Amino acid sequence: MSSFGIRVFRTDAGAMCLKGITRYAATDFAVQEISLQNGTAASLVAPQASANRDLSAQPQKQDADKSAWYLGCLYKENLSSSRAVELLWNTLRQFSSKKEAGAAVQFAGHKDRRAITCQHVRLASRDIVPPSIRKQRLSRLNKTLATQGSRIELGPLQRVPASFRLRKGEIAGNRFHILIRGVESDSESDMSTAAIAERLVEQLMERGFVNYYGEQRFGGGVRNGAAMGLCLLKGQWRTSADLLMQSYAQDGTDSSMAQALAAYQSRDYLAAVKAIPEGFAPQRSLCMHLMQRPGDFRGAWMRLPARFRSLTLDSYASLVWNRVASHRLDEMGQEAVEGDLVYDAHPSAHLSMPCSSVRRLTRQEAAAAPVDRLVDVVLSLPSPNVTLPANRTADFYRSTLAEDGVSLAAFGVRGTDASYRPLLVRPSDMKMEHIGTYDDGFGTASFHLSEAGRGLYDALQARLVEAGVDKGSFLPACGGSGGGGDDGAPLPEPVAERFLAVMQRITMCSVQSGVYLSQRLRWTQGRSDGEGDGHGAAGSERQVPAGDVYRVSFSLPAGAYATVLLRELWKGTHRSFS
Structure with missing residues (x-):
């Protein structure tokens, strides 16, 4: 990541460090968009479903008003947001509609490709086929996508006013649930892996991390x-x-x-x-x-498309911001100093404030609480009319652009007002749980559930029973006389992988209806081991990483990158499957 200006850590370097493997499967990385309107995480929800209602389609009367606009949740597996929106539009659009996907389906931001994600989309009733046809078309699409380990679902639609818009970046944030495999200590400390994980979570919650733009911003x-x-x-x-x-x-x-x-x-x-x-x-x-x-x-x-051109310009602007952020912390320390920029209001109001509402810290303000004020410091993104800090950071800003042969005036082509980005960001509601441990070996690997993992497994079993799914066929017996690990025996690899994948999927399907939950759980039923879970066509041929499996969950504000937070856990010593 250093090639993108990402250098500085906030957690203790060297003394506390983990190593592990991310994205072994697409289902290992789950993302839920948090709505700016009500602060809830996007999910495939049917709160008032009855036991005999087909929830994959909406009532015909919902589309009676062809001028109506609807908000729904787009669930995708192993697909980019732009590709998923394109597939959704091509599948559900009326043949008479000549709109392009980008104009017909609004969404607020791009989510990770190699992941399972839920995000809100807005579309017009007049542009899409009636509910009775949607289910059939999506089913045909998903049969094709299954061969690629991908899937798309559109949750129940909610009518919204015509004035409602989903604009780029206008979300409260994202909720992440990430499985990390083969986790072990890679530090100078004698602390256990669990103790190090706990301490790193505490430090991230307290100190935050540098709000770098992640590698995916640049393409790599x-x-x-x-x-x-x-x-x-x-x-x-x-x-x-x-x-x-x-x-x-x-x-x-x-x-x-x-x-x-x-x-x-x-x-x-x-x-x-x-x-x-x-x-x-x-x-x-x-x-x-x-x-x-x-x-x-x-x-x-x-x-x-203008959106694509804008992304490339934003990519370079983001690289400049990363370089300036690293220089600011390296050269001027990890505390607020005179001349730093801060929002001209409390940080909690950032999302609803004009982007240009910033001011420079006075010497007295910086000296009063230098450490606490650092979380309020912001850095500007390149723009002709941007406000720069009144300290050495501004000199580095100008010299960096000059070395690349451009100036702030050149960024007028971006067509945006002055904008600013917090230097630090703190995760909220963060926890890191030990789910279980894989034995060494290939083909005969078994998964030993931890206490927390056993609780999650039992909870899943209970939900299967409630949903009317035969848990014996879905999570088959795994040793001893008990079924599905009820006797405490380790889970064989195929069952363990199915459990981990469904645990992640259910996070994206927070529903009360047994029928709806049953439909979602059957996504994995009948597949060969690993098929459709992002392992690739020959998932069983790839050795599952041995060692501890942890699940880290946290929420980040809009624009913050989970990969940058994870970087604080292992200081660069990890593997990520592509």
Whole structure:
């Protein structure tokens, strides 16, 4: 992460450190969007469902008013938000509608791709098919997606006023539930793994962590959107186009894009268009424009969706912010100093305040409570009319931009007002639970539930019974005379993986109705071990990580990155499956 300006830790470095593995399966990483309107986490909810009601479709009368707007929860597995919205729209839209997915379906932000996520979406009744058809179409779509380990669900729709909008970034935050496998101590301390985990949680809750933009903001590797954004600011249209076409083509993740890149570089744009696979709309749009007007790279970029162009510019602005944040803490210490910027109101009001409402700390204010005030300090994002700190941070800001050959004035093309980002962020309601331990071995690995894990397992069993699901067929017997681990015997690997996956899924399905819960649980029934859980087509061929499995849960405000928080736990010594 250091290549993206991410360097500084807030928790004790070296003395307390864990190591582990994240994203072994897509279901290991669960994200729920928290609504700005009522502060609740998005989930597939049916609070007033009756026992015999089909909850995967809404009553016909709900769509009687074709001018109505509805808010629903989009559940996705192993898909990016933009791809999930595109699939949802193509599946549910009326054939008469000519709208693009981006215009027809509103959502407030992008969620992790390799994860299971719930987020709110807004759509118009007139644009989508009646409820009786939605269930059939989604079922057909999910049969196709199952071969890719992916899934989409649309929860019950709630009517909202026409004036209601879901705008970029307008959420209260996100709730995370993350499984970390193979967890062990990697520190100089003699403390146990559990004790270190507990202490790190305490420090994060108390001190917070640096509010860096996470690696996914930039794309990573050759997919670095920051480089494209810088080229756009400097008017280097052809170079930015080259970088876009190199995305995914030079890292070995997609052979079709490698073929498309070769055709693009030879200026055979028709062959490039034919080679570009589904899901690469920006690259396709760029090559189609060059087919019609060769050499017009500026026009090709202007043809791309404004939201995509904005993301590349935001990516470079985020890189600048990360660099400035690290310099501020490295060179001026981890306490508030004279000239630092703070919001001109209490931090809890940040979301509802104008972005330009900031002021500089006086010497007296900084000296009064320097440590406490650091959580109020904000740093500016590049903009022509932004307010800079009245200290050495401003000098570094200008010199960083000058080294890249741009200035604050160049950011006028972003078309945004001055905006600011808190230097630190504190997680809320954070806890880290030991679920169980995997034995060493391959093919015969068994999972020993911890006390907390046993409680979660028993709770799941109870919910299965309540939902009318045969728990014996869903979580089969695993040793001894008891079923599903009731006798305390360890769980065999297939059962353990199913338990962990369903535990994560149920978090996203907070419902009271037994029928609705039963439908959601059957997503995993009948599948081969690991199939559809993000393990890949041959999930059983990959060795499950041995050692302790922990589940860390926490909430973060909008714009904060869970991967940056997790970085504080292991100080860089971890593996993440891609």
